[in-house]
Amino acid sequence: MKIGLELGSYTWDGGPARIGETLADTVRTADEAGFALIGVGDHLWQGPHAGGLEEPMLECFTVLGAIAAHTRNCLLGPVVAGVHLRHPALLAKMVTSLDVLSGGRAMLGLGVGWYEEEARGLGIPYPSLGERFELLEETARICHRLWGDGDEPYEGTHHRLERPIGVPANLSAPHPPIMIGGGGDRTLRLVARHADACNLYPGPDLAEKLALLRRHCEAEGRAYETIEKTCILPFDVGPDGAGCGDLADTLRGLAGQGIDLAIGILSGPDPVRDVELLAGKVLPALD
Known part of the structure; x- marks a missing residue:
């Protein structure tokens, strides 16, 4: 089983002035240790489960671009992008841009979204759940169309594309993988x-x-x-890595159920320390 990470919080030691430095150190450490994926949550406000809107949150694709510059091997992508936040053609172009700039390492996580308070607070349309499911399917179809050959018009329930063309094409073959949450x-x-x-x-x-x-x-x-x-x-390593043994047992159990990739949410104040503990105590136990 492969192991990936998701940045679930930016409430890190040193505060906002050190977020860029901490991010770079964290993702370099994770990439060199062999984590398969580094994902980023797609929100404009921090979720209530992690402290709410008073806690820092960065825009997903801006962070992914920075991560691409500090890594060489891992897959990169939103976990997961809410389909109500961006037009599908723009989202497809953003993923293609990430794919090209990272040397073919982009993926697209998609979901119907859930944070209505965030959308309403920032004036972003938040359709009904049924409509968001329609948008989810249309977004997947439009991404496949823009990442494929031809420029035939696309007619959907919510979107119309007269010429679905994107240049340059993605480097990932046949296209950046799509994950639906x-x-x-x-x-x-x-x-x-x-x-x-x-x-x-x-x-x-x-x-x-x-x-x-x-x-x-x-x-x-x-x-x-x-x-x-x-x-x-969540990947909770505990004080001095005391939780690593239980976490490794949990991950072995998931592998036994047929899970190919486990994505661990990092939410502690020192993500570099957490990644180092995971790399030193959990990854070897799984091997």
Whole structure:
């Protein structure tokens, strides 16, 4: 099983003046240690689970561009981008730009979004859940169209593209992988139809959700094995790495259930320390 990381907080030692330096040190350390993915949460306000809007939050793709400049090997992308925040053609261009600048290391995590207070507070339209699911499918279709050949018009329920062209093309072949986050029936149907990976929470119903994904793949004529199975969970290493043993056990259990990639949310004040502990105590235990 591969291990990735998500930056879940920017409440780091040294405050805002040191965020850039801490970010660079963290991602360089993670990349050199062999973490497969560095993801970034896509919000404009910090979520209430991590302190709310009083805590610092940076724009996702700006951070990903900075990460690309300080890494050489890991995959990069939003985990996950809310489809209500950007027009799909702009989102596809942003991912292609990240892909080109990183040497072909971009991925696109997509989700229907959930932070209504953030959207309302900043004047961003926040459609109904049903409409956001429609936007999720349209966004996946438009990205595939812009990352493919041809320039035939695209007509959707919410968007119309007269000439879906993007130059330069992405470096990733055949395109940056698309991961869709969420474990509901409608979400997993869209994974089977449009995505390269799912992203689930490791709850007691994980096996049930994977079985549901398998059934949707069968219905769509898609090989279940072609979809990467990912989980996202907090990586709490504890004081002096005391939590690393339990975390390694949890990750081995997820691997046994068929998870290909575990994405750990980093939320402590010293992310460099946390990455070093994970690299020194958790990765070797998994090997």
